[in-house]
Amino acid sequence: MTGAPLPEPAASPTATEEGVPSTARPPQPRWRQTLVLLARNPTAAVAGTVLLLIVLTAVFDEAIAPTGPNEIAVEDRLQPPSLAHPFGTDDLGRDILSRVILGAAVSLRVGFLAVTFALVVGALIGLLAGYYGRWVDDVLMRFMDILFAFPAVLLAIAVLAVRGPGAGNTALAIGIVYVPVFARVTRASVLGVREDVYVRASRSVGASDWRLLTRHVLPNAAPPIIVQTSISLAFAVLAEAALSFLGLGTQPPNPSWGLMLAEGRGFIDLAWWLAFFPGMAIFLTVLCFNLLGDGLRDVLDPRQRTLMAGSGR
Amino acid sequence: MTDLPQRPTAHAAGVPASDVPASQVPASDVLVSARGLEVHFPVRAGGALRRATGVLRAVDGVDLDIRRGETLGLVGESGCGKSTLGNALLRLVEPTGGTVTFDGTDVTGLDRRALRALRRRAGMVFQDPFASLDPRRTVRQTVSEPLEVHGLRSGRRERAERVAELLELVGLDPAVADRYPHEFSGGQRQRVGIARALAGEPDFLVCDEAIASLDVSVQAQVLNLLRRLQRQLGLTLLFISHDLSAVRYVSDRIAVMYLGRVVEVGPASAVGSDPQMPYTQALLSAVPVPHPSLERTRQRIVLRGDVPSPAAVPSGCRFRTRCPYAFEPCPDVDPALQPVGAPGQLAACHLHGVVGRPVERAEEAVPAAE
């Protein structure tokens, strides 16, 4: 070895530095690893399964629902839960189960739209503010502070007052309220990642800002944003319910859980099931999103990941 | 702050321009060269207005030449600015003054595109192999990033071939290319980091404390690898380390930094065995060697106190507050590097004759730390 000008690497003792067993499993994509780990967390697994069922229900609403949502049968009005109407009927004789199922579609659609809007806009603002810092950060984040300082309901009402009610506008209103939340979470996460050595290392080989942002900063800053998304979905479903309850969201006769809750309020002493089942639907969905968020938080923690995946080091 | 307008003349007053340490090496042999290089950071007070309240002189007037094909060791204690200097030479940190020349081109004014070209020709190996690799990207993705960025090998296959070649070059099995960093040991990760740095076929490599986080037995493996690569590929290396033994081992020449300034530079044998600057002497005497008999008899020069803050650099010779030999001219004249000792050896010390720029009144107001 000594003195050899070009020791062939394969034969040099340094090349025998082991540690990577050749029989090890093939590498797994990150997302699949996340799913596997999530499945091992019982609470999150149950929550995820229930959510999946709820989403499937919302997607196949018309196929699943026993009757149309707005089919009025006056003779069946205010029926308590029975075999024919498992969740009972409302004051117009409409089947509540069907309305809850179809309401899922409305509530979740508004929730997903709102969070998607907040995520895209908020994460972009947070990414730019966190990555570029200085005046970009100052300007964007002060703007976010102002938005954040408005009472959420007031802001949503203002948006709806200007643009008129409806599912799309409800989603927009809720989305705007959540933009600062995502901006803050993203900015904080990006600030942490931006200084990581591997980002500097990539810059040292000539990677552009765009490349650094999309290939290194964003993927590594993502975990808290994913968790925030899951939790915000819960809040968005609640917010939709609240706005509909106030008469600003979904408009009758279309069902949405919040609207049904509002409508059932007047009959609470007479027919509890009117408010109870949509209330339970909201409760279950929000709970599951929150539990899933907690589970993701654990699973996406790299230390947890190493421990649980049992690899390396 | 009064020195900003007259930046390039870090050594004026009484010294003819030709004596300014361009004499380190003949110009044509030089690949990387710094002249009066400064990296000053504003020290900001908290609060919304973030007013600058002072200046942190991380690198403060460095003159340094790095020859083609040599390994220059850069040593100094934590906070002396050696790492910032390494980053500034590659413009990973923006210099606030002075010039950096790479292969004859001044890189301080390069635009985005030219800078990208520089990134291909000059790479960096980082200290912590656990932090310098993106945990979410495979070894292949990491090593091929420079290829993609510079459009060096188009096509998946060609790139895969090049990655395999690079991994073999650093002593890794190409079969591990699709694994993630956490599956590797520290030494292996450092090899991946070296492979990434070599991907663009650079002429110049900065190794910033590249072995500091490794186990002793693994350090030797990586040191051998760096030496082998340097010879095999004809690389020019800047080996930044606080480990004087390692620097002595790999370097052709050694530069010593103290408080943002290169205070001694010369052939490794000369600087290592016959240092001319009191600071270098103290630094070398403090390095413990693994021979009990030598350790017992060795005379350590124990310095007084701590390194002053780079935000309050002493006037004149910046080492004078801790120097056992400090005398009258030290606070008043900022010493320039001057030839002393062996051929090619330069030291900034008035003990060898008072050479340098007299301190101006305004600077005397700067309080000497401690």
Added chain:
Amino acid sequence: MSAPLLEVEDLRVRLRTPRGPAEVVNGLSYTVGRGETVAVVGESGSGKSVSVLALLGLLPARVATVTGSARLDGEDLLTMSPERLREVRGPGVGMVFQDPMTSLNPVLTIGRQLVEGIRAHGEVSKAAAREQAAGLLAEVGLPDPQRALDRYPHELSGGMRQRVVIAIALSNNPALLIADEATTALDVTVQAQILDLVAELQSEHGTGVIWITHDLGVVAGIADRVLVMYGGRCVEDGTVDDVLERPAHPYTRGLLGALPDLAQVGDGELATVPGVPPAPTDLPPGCVFWPRCPVRSDPRCETEQPPLAVVGTSGGTLPHRAATWCEEGSPR
């Protein structure tokens, strides 16, 4: 010679890890006399840090099983009640770890932390304790100790902080000082100051010192005795001259060979120990070092664990021992 200050016998630590049980320390025996410095040398994962944490009951009982005995002044630390251990640990044992920030409370002034330590184990007035604290800081070479007392840890440099931690560790004149990579993060010039300081205090107070490090240069300078750990086992021990000048175990030799020597500009390659240290969950059978061993001359290497056997006794009463089947090149 009176009874040693600390007598560790057959110390074993088993940790429960997500990847199965790990024999982190496997039958460690040594003594530390008054005024003596024992260096424990090893790489990451060798069990050198865990072995001292175990002595002081600082490993979480939930995951760690510690057996063996460790008698400090005749009293076994491992079977002591937690209350008694706390009583003994405070004034009897001082500890310094690599990162000074782990031992300092960031929201309390240096003075507060020192005074607290001094008053916890003795009846001293606040003013007297403060005086004593300032004296200690002066002793560890901190400039302007009175002012330093009112500073917070973040206002000090790394070297100063480590000196504060050492001052706290020494505040009760401990009989035993344990330093775990205490100077590793420091610059050599600061390290030199601290090594001098410890040596001085040691000769003054007769403190026994366990110095855990991977830096063989530091060992050469301060240790009386050396214990080389690898894979949770002691593979070689003896006087500092025996172990460093006449290493008997292939691992010790490899470690010394891998060090670039300041005294010479190397032209050839450094000798390397191929491979990486084994994971404690996955120790090889036989000699723990054989997968990386360049000698591997004996058929027993891969099957039978070599005992720690005497290879020479040049250092007076203290034997030089090594756990290896390898005979070739051994000192005598």
